[in-house]
Amino acid sequence: MRRVVAIVVVLVCLAAVIGFQGTREVNAAGDPRVFVPSPRFFERLAPSFRTTIADVYWLGAVQYYGEHVDGDRRLDSLPAMLDLVTTLSPHFIEPYLFSTFALVDAGEPQMAYDLLERGFKANPRDWRLPFQLGFMAYTYGPKETKAKAAAQWFAIAGKLPGSPPFVFRLAATLLAKGGEREKAALMWGQIYSQGDKYARAKAVAGLEAILPTEKQPREKALVPLYRTMPRSDFDALVADLVAGTTP
Amino acid sequence: MTRLYAVALNTFKETIRDRILGVIVVFALLMIVASLWLGSISLGQEARMMKDLGLVAVSLFGLVVAVFVGASLLHKEIEKRTVFVILSKPVGRAQFIFAKFLGLAVTLACVLAGMGLFLFLADWIVAGSPAPLLLAATALIYLQLLVIVAVTMALSTVTSTILASVLGITVFAAGQLSRSALSLTEFGQSAAMKGLAWVVYVVIPNLNAVDVKPAVVGESSPDWALIAAWAGYLGAYAVLALVLASWLFSRKEF
Numbered sequence: 001m002r003r004v005v006a007i008v009v010v011l012v013c014l015a016a017v018i019g020f021q022g023t024r025e026v027n028a029a030g031d032p033r034v035f036v037p038s039p040r041f042f043e044r045l046a047p048s049f050r051t052t053i054a055d056v057y058w059l060g061a062v063q064y065y066g067e068h069v070d071g072d073r074r075l076d077s078l079p080a081m082l083d084l085v086t087t088l089s090p091h092f093i094e095p096y097l098f099s100t101f102a103l104v105d106a107g108e109p110q111m112a113y114d115l116l117e118r119g120f121k122a123n124p125r126d127w128r129l130p131f132q133l134g135f136m137a138y139t140y141g142p143k144e145t146k147a148k149a150a151a152q153w154f155a156i157a158g159k160l161p162g163s164p165p166f167v168f169r170l171a172a173t174l175l176a177k178g179g180e181r182e183k184a185a186l187m188w189g190q191i192y193s194q195g196d197k198y199a200r201a202k203a204v205a206g207l208e209a210i211l212p213t214e215k216q217p218r219e220k221a222l223v224p225l226y227r228t229m230p231r232s233d234f235d236a237l238v239a240d241l242v243a244g245t246t247p
Numbered sequence: 248m249t250r251l252y253a254v255a256l257n258t259f260k261e262t263i264r265d266r267i268l269g270v271i272v273v274f275a276l277l278m279i280v281a282s283l284w285l286g287s288i289s290l291g292q293e294a295r296m297m298k299d300l301g302l303v304a305v306s307l308f309g310l311v312v313a314v315f316v317g318a319s320l321l322h323k324e325i326e327k328r329t330v331f332v333i334l335s336k337p338v339g340r341a342q343f344i345f346a347k348f349l350g351l352a353v354t355l356a357c358v359l360a361g362m363g364l365f366l367f368l369a370d371w372i373v374a375g376s377p378a379p380l381l382l383a384a385t386a387l388i389y390l391q392l393l394v395i396v397a398v399t400m401a402l403s404t405v406t407s408t409i410l411a412s413v414l415g416i417t418v419f420a421a422g423q424l425s426r427s428a429l430s431l432t433e434f435g436q437s438a439a440m441k442g443l444a445w446v447v448y449v450v451i452p453n454l455n456a457v458d459v460k461p462a463v464v465g466e467s468s469p470d471w472a473l474i475a476a477w478a479g480y481l482g483a484y485a486v487l488a489l490v491l492a493s494w495l496f497s498r499k500e501f
Contacts, residue, residue: 044430048423048458051466055292055299062290091466094292 032074034064039087054089057081061095065102075106086115090122093129100132109140127163130156138174147178155187165191165199169206176210182224184210189225193233204240215242250338251346258350262316267354270308271361277304278369286373294374298381298463301366306388309359310419313392316354317399318411320347325501341493344400348489351396359389380469384459387474391454394481395419397488398452404495422454452484453477 042053061081068075082103085095096119103112113136120129134153138146151174158168168191175184185207192203211218219242226234278301285300286293321344324330333343363385371377399415406414421428428448456477462469 044427046423047426048455048460049303051461051464052299052303055296055464058292059285059288059296062288089461089464089466092295092464094290098290 032068032072032076034060034077034081036077036080036084039084042084042088050088051092054085054092057088058085058092058095061085061102062098065098065105069102069105073105075102078102078106079108079111082115086119090119093119093123093126096129097132100136104140109136112136113140125160127157127160127167130154130160131163131167134170134174145178147174148180151175151178151180151184165195169199169202172203172206176206181210185221186224186228189229189234189237192237193229200240204237207237207241211241218242250336251342251349254333254338254343254346255349255353258320258347259353262351262354263357265316267312267316267358268361270312270358271365274304274308274362275365278366282369282373294370295464297366297370297373298378299460301370302381302384302388302460302463305359305362305366305385306391308362309355309388309392310395310416312358313351313355313396314399314412314415314419316351317396318403318408318415320351320400321403321496322408330501340497341490344493344496345489348397348400348492352393355392355396356389359385359392378463380459380463384463387457387459387478390457390478390481391419391422394422394452394454394485394488397485397492401488401492401495404492404499418452419454422452423458425451425453425455452481454481457481 036057042050046053061078064081065075065078082095082099085092086099089095096116099112099115103109103115113133116129116133116136120126120133123129130153134150134157137153138150141149151171154167154171154174157163158171168187172184172187172191175181175187188203188206188210191206192200195203211221219238222234222238222241225237229237278297281300282293282297285296289296321330324333324347330343334340338346363382366385367377367379367381370381395415395418398418399411402414403411425448428444428451457474459469459474461467
């Protein structure tokens with residue numbers, strides 16, 4: 001009899017535990033205001049574990065973003081979380097890149113820009129940070145200066161190791177768009193001399209768009225490129241460009 | 248020397264018989280599950296997460312072995328009365344303490360080597376390239392844990408197993424905060440408080456000084472000469488703790 005009672009009690013408790021917990025709404029978004037301690041607190045409290053704490057908060061920030069961005073769209077604590085992660089682990093690149101879109105979603109594009117700038121200061125050899133800064137400058141900057149500002153960031157990114165060739169092309173295009181034709185021409189010259197066949201065609205097309213159409217003014221405009229390119233490349237570029245000019 | 252070796256070997260066998268090496272299996276399973284889980288939630292940062300959280304797991308699993316086994320080593324001998332048999336032979340109490348420490352040090356070396364190697368290989372598979380710094384970090388965690396074993400053994404000569412374990416864990420935690428104690432000396436006007444903070448800083452083992460976890464994930468570049476000097480400091484600290492343990496044990500009446 002005792003055994004039966006014990007089994008019944010165990011089964012009832014088991015059903016209550018599993019039944020209650022199992023029927024809770026697991027996908028419900030949590031409170032958007034999460035307590036995030038100051039980075040200084042962790043720096044002082046656990047210097048040995050600062051990167052680990054940054055990693056844990058990074059996982060938390062990704063979860064937090066995923067939980068709220070498709071739900072209540074409230075990302076109140078995301079800026080503090082990303083600030084904490086990047087302060088505790090300043091060479092961890094991914095959170096800076098993540099902030100580009102996540103903080104914009106949180107309504108903080110300026111903070112995203114500032115965070116990327118901070119990231120670039122800490123990691124001046126990583127081309128992705130100035131590239132994202134260029135993207136942010138072009139997307140959220142003032143209309144009059146955005147092309148020039150973005151071009152400057154893309155030009156910085158294009159000079160860093162590992163950057164794909166299109167970054168420099170993007171900078172040259174935006175410089176031309178921002179009215180900086182001379183700088184754009186120099187940049188296209190670099191693309192021409194360093195690039196493959198495809199890049200050369202792009203450089204010629206880019207220069208065609210910004211150089212004068214008459215032969216003499218065009219040759220004159222190409223003179224500054226002479227000092228920045230190998231002779232053979234310069235001759236080939238001039239040949240490509242002057243061939244289709246009007247005398 | 249032979250007597251020291253015999254007691255150390257016996258301690259090693261005894262701890263191994265306690266299925267301590269099972270910790271490696273639990274660690275391995277944890278890492279496999281963690282790598283699968285982290286791969287899906289870290290936005291492609293599973294290699295970094297595995298390195299960082301893996302080293303924390305190595306620290307914590309190692310700490311559990313160091314503290315709980317270290318605290319019970321002497322008490323077990325006393326409870327089982329085997330200590331009388333050993334000490335009736337030409338084995339000094341200090342020799343006994345050092346031998347016990349050596350035995351546990353070898354067990355801990357096996358446990359940490361197993362976990363460190365598994366972490367190294369798992370990370371190699373996930374990241375696609377080996378990270379030898381992981382092995383160096385594991386070796387330095389081992390050094391930290393040797394200090395904790397020595398301190399816990401010293402504490403276990405004057406307290407119960409449980410209290411010695413708790414205090415051992417506390418010393419490990421305090422050792423990570425050693426620099427904070429030093430920074431306390433900068434605050435306040437009272438010379439007495441500043442002096443006290445300095446004493447705390449000196450008494451607590453500075454475990455943080457040989458920590459290279461941030462370097463493993465690319466946050467800093469380790470100064471190996473400085474780390475070697477701090478490793479020497481920790482070695483000396485462990486010896487001091489063992490001498491203290493021997494002295495306390497020599498005064499103990501059964």
